[in-house]
Amino acid sequence: MKWAIVLCAVVALSECIIQVPLIKGKSARESLEEQGLWNEYKGKFPFNPTRFDDQSLYVSNEQMTNDADLAYFGVISIGTPPQSFTVIFDTGSSNLWIPSIYCSSAACANHKRFNPSLSSTFKNAGKSLSIRYGTGSMTGFEGFDTVVVGGIPVKNQIFGLSQSEAPFMAHMKADGILGLAYPRLAASQATPVFDNMMTQHLVNQDMFSVYLTRNSAVGSMVTFGGVDTNHYSGQIAWIPLSSQMYWQITVDSVTVNGQIVACNGGCQAIVDTGTSNIVGPQADISSMARAVGAHSANGDNVVNCNNINNMPSMVFHIHGQAFTLPASTYVRQVCVCLCVCVCVCLW
Template structure:
């Protein structure tokens, strides 16, 4: 079991430090349960986004091998392109040998504003671009973790404390019982939400909907009609935030409450054209989250 301390980027993303190569070159990456590839900027990248980030130099690593394959990954806000290589990747003190990863040659403009250098995807292999084996899958097959799960929290009282633990759970970071939710699909960390209520009334997801638990997205994202309904039931009054009603997500027979704490006086709600909901950091920061590959379940417990 190994834990990695994370850094908070304006409540929008959470990232930690990894190293790649021999001798190690260090990078900050977003630990993203909504994607499956690991990639970092390379010295061959000329995009503006690479100018203000650390860049990997494969010529300085004695263990680097070129995979001979190109890579292109599309995210919700842009894309990266480059090529793939193999090297030793150290995550939270765990050395993962012969890990495939992407070396960017071009990056979308929005990535210039990211504090993190790259992204480490923690979703299932089915989601991986170019059929790359995700880092956690190699951790499992190389028997580097005690249990085939990882977990994390992004909140500690009024302080921000971000921690991801590979190979187990840390009981110091949650209260009470863990609610285990079976996955409805094994590509994203996808679950079934039964409904969303405000003041006991269903305001969204009537009859059930599909949602992914995604550490790489800051907001709660859903279909436009549902998000509009939630927003009208929960209009933000910046002068009386504490008096606003809570949103309750009903999942697998349990109620998960989001209190009326709106960061920077924002709802944290965002509409999309997809029927697939995204439970991003606004949701996750309330709960210690456990991602079990052994049971194909997500566990949620109140964050300490």
């Protein structure tokens, strides 16, 4: 089955286009930074980036790139009558999961929890679920129920109900995660929500698109079944996938001032709505940081905020096309006097 996120070929189906408004909230990292706890958590739960050839990806545990900067989330409902939850629409994972009433972790205590006994359409799948993230984890079990996305009911959708969550999850604004990657990446071989949307002929086309606003402006949107032409101008750049597990593509090179600073000879990357960081091998990330004038400080690449307007652009060369990122898009200000060089998920 072929499908797309503005990345690959489109196959027409029938029915409708579904849109879900997204909220730009504070990321878990931003919340921890405000409380002065980020360095403590970073030390306790060091980032563990995924390697795409890790065979454990094909079995029960799912490893993901990052969850420290998840920030865009929307509302779905599960069950009959519906119980509402905010979820991250994450192209870096494939499972849908939310907290359950059987979870007593601190992360569940400050989020909405699903009560299966209140839903007349809930069915226990009889399977356990364990998902590990770059800086967090959840364990629980799986069930089936009706999941409503953008007002459209997806029947008999499998999802995870957490029974325990890592402490870091307590700082996520969203209740859970709705994965939009391929079935191969799903823990416990769960069928992703979008695959069921296609199978149940709920979308016009086998594609979805994501529009993200900047600086907490309203209007962010995930569109299932098409692309909202109000959110772009010109032509869409279609990039073929190099693997159908993540939304994985080949980056030809990364240049600054015309010089290659990363991906010399090509490298693999994933397009991940679940993180706002550029993540990659230390040598490449260090090279990119040096090229834009950043220096390492406490594990982050730091620049002087006064220099942002004079910093060079990063250019990602992908499938024969150049995608230019000015400094204003790859630097994140974390306080009045300090900026952190926020770096897309590169492998």
